[in-house]
Amino acid sequence: MTGRLIRDVIVPALDRGRLGPLPDSVVLSDLGDAIAYTTDSFTVSPIFFPGGDIGSLAVHGTCNDLACSAARPMFLSLGLILEEGLPMDQLERILHSVSEAADEAGVEIVTGDTKVVPKGSADGVFINTSGLGRVDRSNRALTETICEGDEILVSGPVGNHGMAVMLSRAEFSFDFDLQSDSASIWPVVERLTALGPGLKFLRDPTRGGLSATLNEIGSATGLGLRIEESAIPLDKPVLAAAEMLGIDPLQAANEGKVVAVVGRGLGSKALDILRDCRQAAGSAVIGKITAENPSKVILTTRIGGARVLAEPSGELLPRIC
Amino acid sequence: MTGRLIRDVIVPALDRGRLGPLPDSVVLSDLGDAIAYTTDSFTVSPIFFPGGDIGSLAVHGTCNDLACSAARPMFLSLGLILEEGLPMDQLERILHSVSEAADEAGVEIVTGDTKVVPKGSADGVFINTSGLGRVDRSNRALTETICEGDEILVSGPVGNHGMAVMLSRAEFSFDFDLQSDSASIWPVVERLTALGPGLKFLRDPTRGGLSATLNEIGSATGLGLRIEESAIPLDKPVLAAAEMLGIDPLQAANEGKVVAVVGRGLGSKALDILRDCRQAAGSAVIGKITAENPSKVILTTRIGGARVLAEPSGELLPRIC
Numbered sequence: 158m159t160g161r162l163i164r165d166v167i168v169p170a171l172d173r174g175r176l177g178p179l180p181d182s183v184v185l186s187d188l189g190d191a192i193a194y195t196t197d198s199f200t201v202s203p204i205f206f207p208g209g210d211i212g213s214l215a216v217h218g219t220c221n222d223l224a225c226s227a228a229r230p231m232f233l234s235l236g237l238i239l240e241e242g243l244p245m246d247q248l249e250r251i252l253h254s255v256s257e258a259a260d261e262a263g264v265e266i267v268t269g270d271t272k273v274v275p276k277g278s279a280d281g282v283f284i285n286t287s288g289l290g291r292v293d294r295s296n297r298a299l300t301e302t303i304c305e306g307d308e309i310l311v312s313g314p315v316g317n318h319g320m321a322v323m324l325s326r327a328e329f330s331f332d333f334d335l336q337s338d339s340a341s342i343w344p345v346v347e348r349l350t351a352l353g354p355g356l357k358f359l360r361d362p363t364r365g366g367l368s369a370t371l372n373e374i375g376s377a378t379g380l381g382l383r384i385e386e387s388a389i390p391l392d393k394p395v396l397a398a399a400e401m402l403g404i405d406p407l408q409a410a411n412e413g414k415v416v417a418v419v420g421r422g423l424g425s426k427a428l429d430i431l432r433d434c435r436q437a438a439g440s441a442v443i444g445k446i447t448a449e450n451p452s453k454v455i456l457t458t459r460i461g462g463a464r465v466l467a468e469p470s471g472e473l474l475p476r477i478c
Numbered sequence: 479m480t481g482r483l484i485r486d487v488i489v490p491a492l493d494r495g496r497l498g499p500l501p502d503s504v505v506l507s508d509l510g511d512a513i514a515y516t517t518d519s520f521t522v523s524p525i526f527f528p529g530g531d532i533g534s535l536a537v538h539g540t541c542n543d544l545a546c547s548a549a550r551p552m553f554l555s556l557g558l559i560l561e562e563g564l565p566m567d568q569l570e571r572i573l574h575s576v577s578e579a580a581d582e583a584g585v586e587i588v589t590g591d592t593k594v595v596p597k598g599s600a601d602g603v604f605i606n607t608s609g610l611g612r613v614d615r616s617n618r619a620l621t622e623t624i625c626e627g628d629e630i631l632v633s634g635p636v637g638n639h640g641m642a643v644m645l646s647r648a649e650f651s652f653d654f655d656l657q658s659d660s661a662s663i664w665p666v667v668e669r670l671t672a673l674g675p676g677l678k679f680l681r682d683p684t685r686g687g688l689s690a691t692l693n694e695i696g697s698a699t700g701l702g703l704r705i706e707e708s709a710i711p712l713d714k715p716v717l718a719a720a721e722m723l724g725i726d727p728l729q730a731a732n733e734g735k736v737v738a739v740v741g742r743g744l745g746s747k748a749l750d751i752l753r754d755c756r757q758a759a760g761s762a763v764i765g766k767i768t769a770e771n772p773s774k775v776i777l778t779t780r781i782g783g784a785r786v787l788a789e790p791s792g793e794l795l796p797r798i799c
Contacts, residue, residue: 170573196555234517252491267504278601285606
């Protein structure tokens, strides 16, 4: 529904030629160097969850949108909307977490704004970050060059953020050893750019999870995707929690992973490049681009069957990021 | 209180050398050309008011922060946080207003994000915009060069935005012919840059009004300001409304005005430069920088007395922008 709102109402009202393709961030060359620019608001609930909080998420989320434009994240803005009565120690924890995440991601918070609204007019804290990154044009991943035989890669186990936030909601009281994967993916992307034009697509599978991102590749190229279910990296606690809650972990959000499309035969080279990269532990080639089944994602199941992996139709969970 | 929160809690947690001076926007040269970058969140209530709405305000507010760094506003991001149940026609009116304001200000919305939160988790709509502008280094207004005898200028009547929003709150039912001044001030600033190094300071007197901005000049320079009360441009309906509500119009917010400090003797030249500028109608030289009364703003009243114009201690009205 939000997707339709954006496509049918918001973009048509504001597009002057750069909003339409809905990339992770826009690349501006009018300002000298090629600069990637993006924005994201964070309304996650609860604001603290295993493996992170709204502060670290707000830094990583925007850094990752820049990284998916093959841009090195450099500068962030920070807009805080605070609900009157937010405990000061919670604000301080969040700021500490922003600061730590920014240092780790190698970005600097260079401008900010703080608004306090009366109790009841917001829910604790909302954060907007926008970000600027430097693009090396030779690194641009070009979706147009994707073709049959290209290989699809994911940088590690999927579904952890979505499941961790879901389980930390008050209404659940299961005890799984499960943390959000919230992290900057730039170190992964930077290594992958060594593939040059062999790197064709980058996206972080946030809302809608791996499933949404794979379907996006299908829609963008008009080609098919064949994914091996057994090749998709999944942590045991994620599988266990997903099973118990009756949720498809492939639709659960990620905040520290990247899905890449690389040229035919380059999958194993990509895994080699990522071997020493801590942020890409558990990365795997999960499938291929096909000429059959145009625009569709076909999942080859463990028992040898095949099913269509549909685009998630509703959000599993509102306020996941 | 918000000011103290920013200075004592937020900036210390995040500053890596560029946040401390709290300028309207930061100027980045690491990305090639000198680029100004700023962010602002808008939580104004009500979202529609005479002379504008939260959409036009979100465009003008960020353009004006860029303009105050003598940067030509070029690109904006738009982050929407929508409360579930916001009527679609209201959203469409706001987007239309964003679009119109952006065209008029000569900026392009190049990236965006939309989050929908459950009913009760936000109040209608909050908007964050960030913005990028191009800085011509020769145009930089340098506060350090302000000295005794410099002249203080305001680009038109003050208090209109604050009074218009206040009167449109449900709790008031007076009928004044009064509109927000919400507009881009770049056309005013661009003309003033013709003064070269004679242009020493630029600020848009938003929250806290003219009074807050004048006190800021005092604090930043350690010099005194002598302001002629009779020279301050004020529209009659603003005066009438302010009197009826017992409010100081000098503390009421503006969203389309600029306060400038120009060199000794340059005040009338500045007014000449602005004569054909529609956005600077009613501009006036209102006072001078003095060596006496360091860091204080002294108002010479109409009846010849003098009083200290104190920094506004509380916000007249929360959610004014």
